[in-house]
Amino acid sequence: MSHLSQRPTDPIVGESHHHESAFGHVTGAALYTDDLVGRLAGVLHAYPVQSTQAHAKLNKVDIDGAYAVPGVVRVITAADIPGVNDQGVKHDEPMLPVDEVMFYGQPVAWVLGNDLEAAKAGAAAVVVDYDTLPSLVSVREAIEAGSFHGIQPVIDKGDATGAFADAAHVFEGEFEFAGQEHFYLETQASLAQVDESGQIFVQCSTQHPTETQDIVSHVLGVPAHEVTVQCLRMGGGFGGKEMQPHGYAALAALGAKLTGRPVRLRLNRTLDITMTGKRHGFHSSWKIGFTEEGKILALDATLTADGGWSLDLSEPVLTRAMCHIDNAYWVPNIRVAGRIAKCNKTSQTAFRGFGGPQGMLVMEDILGRVAPKLGLSARELRRRNFYQAGQDTPYYQPVRHPERLEATWDQIVSTAEVEAREAEIEQFNARNDHVKRAIALTPVKFGISFNLTAFNQGGALVLVYKDGSVLVTHGGTEMGQGLHMKMLQVAATTLGVPLSTVRLAPTRTDKVPNTSATAASSGTDLNGGAVKDACEQIRDRLTQVAAGIVGAPAHEVSVSRGIVSALSSKKTVTWEELINAAYFQRIQLSASGFYRTEGLHWDLSIMTGEPFKYFAYGAAASEVEVNRFDGSYTLRRVDIVHDVGDSLSPLIDLGQIEGGFVQGAGWLTLEDLRWDESDKPSRGRLATQAASTYKIPSFSEAPEIFNVAVLDKAHEEGAVYGSKAVGEPPLMLAFSVREALRDAVAAFGAESEPGGVGPSVELASPATPEAVFWAIESVRSPATSGAAATGAAAASGDAARENPEGISVPS
């Protein structure tokens, strides 16, 4: 056990607590950025003029009409920006366009009005003159046009090319799958003010206050110390507030600077969904080779991320996708090439999993498709390929604790009674022609840490006041994930005080500087390490004071839950008495803490290193029922075993696992981003731009039975108090839903036989009811579809020869 991971006796970490603001949430007392507007006087409201072209030369933005609208106070165009006109960090993302618009919906100008109605009317009165330019609005179009931007990294390990010659089975295919809208319930919101000294204060719903500060600062052309960013809390982030808030915060700040009045910029749902980046959809092409026993021998894949108009976070997203294509499986020979399509859409960005889900989806789709052709159940094929001790990833990082893959998997098979239920399902399917059921298991192995080593640092500020009460600020932001409660528990544990002694202050850049985004599931690891460090500094100073009071050597002193004691002394004092004494001894009662994750290294140029401190593991079993008449389905039962290390806060971890799973299931089944790819004037317009057309899971899509367990004996040496990150990994457990749908579709196959492995099924993603319907049609009448059912042939081990995916069998 490391110093970092070791828990004291009777720790507060490990207890179940509700969210730090839970009672504020339920009563409405918890405030979000836009709730603050009514507390200020003279607030201006901002509304954008949006491009009605996917790609065009911008000739003129005529703003005179806007100023004729009563209540319009100011119109802001690119010409008003005093500093750098860029809202990103790659300098390829003008905050307002100068001479070219890059996507349908891009803000061309902003109107500030005394109320929102005036701002909207003013925006409608702005006349924009365009010359339409050719546009690319899908990843396929971009690939055909050779339109890429950013890095084109390659993972190359072993001998992928040569290994196919030794493979007993080789399959090739393509798979294109959709992105995902974050649909945080609270849309992007910023509220900017300028104080009497010219200091800019921006309240912003942001996962990355430091970068919001950086970008406000460079847009305004002022040093960072003139800008303070505060985030009270977010109404959901999911990665969508890692990069996306910056431009809006900067616009609000610019408006405040230009007018001297507070400026509120809140995107309504339609603005948010049409202007902000999303999860990247990907195109993949692949070739995979297996041994006779169904072990993966080689993989050659090309991943093309649908990046949108600017780079944003597309490069690290792509990198993580490539680093996760192996998921839980050992691939001895592998070549993966990655590239980023540049096209005229929103600039795609971080979203829970950050490319990891996309890389893993490629592999899970391959395994689901080819298992029947190998004559194996997908469950057996997956388990057979799990990493074993001593093996390393495609980027040469040793896989620590691979036995947890089998442990979670076998626990699920046992506790979810998978084998008995498979037998029941077989009987059910034999009895029913119109509905079929299936159960599928998928594993998760997800690397924890920012791929870029420098981001793996955290900071905290801990203040102990004379009355003993403690105020903690750290660099992380609260978006619902329960980070603040975990930080309270870490502080209370480290200092040895009751939870009620500690209070958290809102995240502000003037308390903790130079923070990393609350992202990559790293919020607890980084900020928890920093809070612990600050508390340890204070505790170590107090130990000397305590030793004097209780009359015992310092190494015997223990502070736990507010009581100071020592083994060899009968005297105890309270925390408050200790603090009082320390104050009068002139002991410093505050500390700033810092943490950096040790042992990481990464060479992007050769895609090699140890970018991850550890891996989080998990497994899920999902059972679905599919109706052939319309392709609709229900999620009957889900069982999960997930590795969270030694949980810091079990109720919160449970919420992350369940919520991540359902969000992942939404991405893979229901959530359907549709862009206008026609040649009409609306080309490039997002057709699903409202809650009525972009559907996220509701109660009816949540599993009817939902059993979640955390893996026992899962201590993690490399993280604070033995815990593991939990924000992202559970999202990918939802692959089990998609694979269960695939298996249920297969059960409709004309040639499916009891006990057989069924036909190979190609399933679109998202697997909407319509997509499932067409998949069923293709297996029910294989003659009329492109995807021939090869189940019977596969069962005889002879699948390879007549396969629509162009299988080649070495002679």
Added chain:
Amino acid sequence: MSAPATQRSTAQVSVNSAVHEIEGPPHTNALDFLRGVGLTAAKEGCAEGECGACAIMVARPDADGTTRWTSVNSCLLPAAALDGQEVITAEGLVDGESVHPVQEEMAVRGGSQCGYCTPGFICSMAAEYYRPERADDASAASAAADEDHHCGPNGFDIHSLSGNLCRCTGYRPIRDAAYALGQPEPGDSIAARTQKSAPTSASTDIHRTDTATGEAGRYRRPSTLAEALDILAAEPEVLVVAGATDWGVEVNIKGARAKSMLAIDRLAELRGITRTDEYIELGAAHTLSELERELAGSIPLLGKLIPQFASRLIRNAATIGGNLGTGSPIGDTPPALLALDAQLVLTSATGSRVVELAEYFTGYRQTVRGAGELISAIRIPLPLAPMTSFQKIAKRRFDDISSVAIGYAVTVADGIVTKARIGLGGVAATPLRARATEALLEGAPWTLDTVHGAAETLAAEGTPMDDHRASAKYRTAMLRSSLERFYAEQEAGR
């Protein structure tokens, strides 16, 4: 918010027992009004009644003269519609230092993560907590509930939350919180309020000028039908609104504004259910939720339709007349009502006429309803067909707009189909009857062969389009498979 130039301002609403003047231009919705007076618990998540983050509770009259706390989307409701009403928001459920049981359960069970949707969930849950039938449902809960009507052991109907979206939790802890609730305690003042009558429907007439646009606006809620018809006769361009669940979307999303609005949803003459030997007549101003309760399954096809109609939050406001009044081709009631051979009673200042629903729709959002006419009632002829079904094809099972909706009402005697009515939605510019298929079925034996033989005819009944909800090909396929699905359901139900 604009300072309105007020000609007359008498509108007041009680929110959490405090009286507020209703201000702002007439298009101001209840959500913006509440937030404007500092009550920021209700939040905007979508501004179109899909997410429920804006849910509040309104005291509405119940059939027996008592009051029912009713959850609605405040983003769709015109603030002026609250004149004389009583509202409770999440802030108002706190009693001094103690939180409401709904709030307690949600907080301690992890029912909130980011918390943004939570006040809306709280209001939907609280309304269900006070639902008078819940105690009875609790005692019946051990009996197996059908799959579209899940009740917890405490009688809590989980579908009361189908209009509330949460992006964080995955819903399990919210369901557990809902099912952990007890019954209201004897001293509960919110429960006590239900025993008295609801606020009377104030007669409202508000003039406002929007300072931003300079446009005058007027909102009127007359107290009698005669008054409403007189206004309609004199000002045919007046915008008639009932639950405003469609109009609210137009205002919020498309920026629609009306110079003059006429609210008819609480007119006593448009409410009530009449039964004769020939028909059941439903007052057009009934909300879908009221119909669901008051019909209590007596028109089985409507009993199947209503739970699939939008969400509880919408059904609590949307009226059956309004769903027909918009003339939308994708409304969910027309396919079912067409199958029921429904008739509409259209009433104007000069009298009433009865039209067949099948003759009512003339084009995309076009109907035969004249400028001075209101839909006053919907008549369902008797006897009802014994075999009925409502098939809703959508991406999401609940709270979604249909890609295709199909209503069936079929009578079979001695193995022969004697009458078949099939209503279709989502496959043409108007809802329509599948007349060719009906003709093919009538007189034919009710067998799988007949069903298969009619599949292509039904598939050809519409002229469906490609859009973001579904492809035209899929819509046609849904028509093709529909009759076999209906047949399979009926056979399974025997």
